[in-house]
Amino acid sequence: MAASTLAEVAKLAGVSPATASRVLNGSARTPGAGIAERVRQAAESLGYVANAQAQALAKSSTGLIGLIVHDIADPYFSALAQGVQVAARQERRMVLLATTDGTPAGEKEAAAAFAARRADAIVIAGSRSTRAEDSAANGELAAELERYCRNGGRLGVVGQGIIGLPETAGYRTLPVPNEDLACGLAAELAATHEGPFVIVAGPDGLATSDERVRGFQRGLAEAGRESTEVLHTAFSRNGGFDAGTQLAGRLADRATRPCIFAGNDVMAIGIVAALREHGLSVPEDAALAGFDDIEWLRDFRPELSTVGLPLEEIGRQVTLGALADRPAEEPAATDITGTVRLRRSTEGA
Amino acid sequence: MAASTLAEVAKLAGVSPATASRVLNGSARTPGAGIAERVRQAAESLGYVANAQAQALAKSSTGLIGLIVHDIADPYFSALAQGVQVAARQERRMVLLATTDGTPAGEKEAAAAFAARRADAIVIAGSRSTRAEDSAANGELAAELERYCRNGGRLGVVGQGIIGLPETAGYRTLPVPNEDLACGLAAELAATHEGPFVIVAGPDGLATSDERVRGFQRGLAEAGRESTEVLHTAFSRNGGFDAGTQLAGRLADRATRPCIFAGNDVMAIGIVAALREHGLSVPEDAALAGFDDIEWLRDFRPELSTVGLPLEEIGRQVTLGALADRPAEEPAATDITGTVRLRRSTEGA
DNA sequence: AGCAAGTGGGAATGCGCTTTCCAACTAATC
């Protein structure tokens, strides 16, 4: 009933398990052609499938890459996951997926599970949280990961580093210039938009959101604009919807047309939806920009002004970077860059 | 350097490995409280993390669920994956992800990898292909999976069964009533739409697409409409775009406004985009319906008429179903149902 | 007091594979 083993194959072929192992699963030494053929035939006739668990145990390398995301159904993460998948395939590994609720506690749990599975590398795609209430969990996460790295594990993190995790062998973070890009976006927007700005951000303390807000405000400041109001809400479509509902009420009686910066594209979509419900439209009643340039939203109208990020490439690079064992000082192969893309949603009314 | 082992913990605690194992990793027998505490402390101070590989080898259960999708970045699959993930977590398992190019050959490869890893269950989410050129690969896939099941593996498939795979222990397919739902959609559409119909489908031989086409045509026939033209293209946004481009040319000189049925929502979006480029709009110049009711597309305008499918629930159920070891005859807990949702994209011009 | 039943811990075996280390051979060199 159970799958056949190497030993059975060896016996059928009339050789030792050692030999069978050598021919079946790549080894430096290659047995004679005749023997090899016999073994292969035996394996074939028995339907032998090597037990990766046993192999992993014997040679202490599992061929697994652990990926931690907030929500695999979110297009931001699924694009990233696609890149991780591509890199994994290229490196002949498989990816283990864990979705968390977005809290460091959940990430810690996932990291522990990956550590137990002895994943060759773990990739963390979700944003860090700097909220006070998460600091304990952040500490635990850092401790877990530090132990993981100390035991020879490799770790790749997208964006900001893990809070409280010192530089460690095998730990690499892939910087994403959220702040600079948001700054650039603000600069371009400030050049054409006269009215006031409003920022709709994720929860305070969500690193990615904070970076974007900070960058946007810096860009505004550099353009001589006064700092703007920031609305904090969920970093999701529904968060955007809520903020949009709130804004809609105010848009009605204000004479000036504001420019809204949403922390990411899906929030922007939520805002559009909310405004629409109130009979308001973009860009007529408000200009609107997002962030990420999610592929699935390109056909959305009005076309969203946003910042393009090579999501899949980010996933690829962070994975490859984590796996590569070059010295930590060496800079990443190529830096991640993004592009400000002004489209219809921020055109003059 | 390497992670510490159970043996080390046992030695530190001054007990045998057997005892340490019993206290650390749930066993029927629980050692005395004093001993247990000592072991736990030793484990803690050593930063012990059980090696899941070794555990898997020893008790021959890996706690892994293999998931095969065409493209994790596609919202259809990522929604499904989310459901699989939820079920996996509920059953205290982890999910191994494999994306294929959508061919049976790729799926076979992924299945083999999962079999090697001794995944407790494998879930296949992608549509089957009945194309002649895939029949050899389909055979191999069936053979691989049959062996996998024979060795005690469990298999869950979304929609249609694996071609050439006989009923086997541990093999369950979760039916998705694509055909009936498409039929229902056609019926409702035929009731209000006077003009001709056009179907934009995926490649001939892609089972899911074929089912939907068949159902739609049946619905049309039952409503007394003559069978309609079917355009075959890629089962993706770009496929829809291509078809839309093609249709745009013809819409110009035809007097009647057709109703287009796209095999899935993302194709429908592609069609809208293509028509738009030609100055045509939905529903004014053509009615349009999709399938799946992808969440990310709900804010799209015109709101898409479509068939809602509980994607996440499907992922959940197929996973749970595969894992459950009730007799194969027993019907699934609850059947998957969908809902026809007529919205703006098919309203009268 | 004497026995059975029960309990808590350890020794040993095995899960399926890789990988030294060895022994036996073959081929090459002087």
Add this chain to the structure above:
DNA sequence: GATTAGTTGGAAAGCGCATTCCCACTTGCT
């Protein structure tokens, strides 16, 4: 033809853990 180097297959020792026995012991009963 003897010595050395080079090859090739096998024996055996793990990899880290679960688990089956087995033994020593405590408890409850007659």
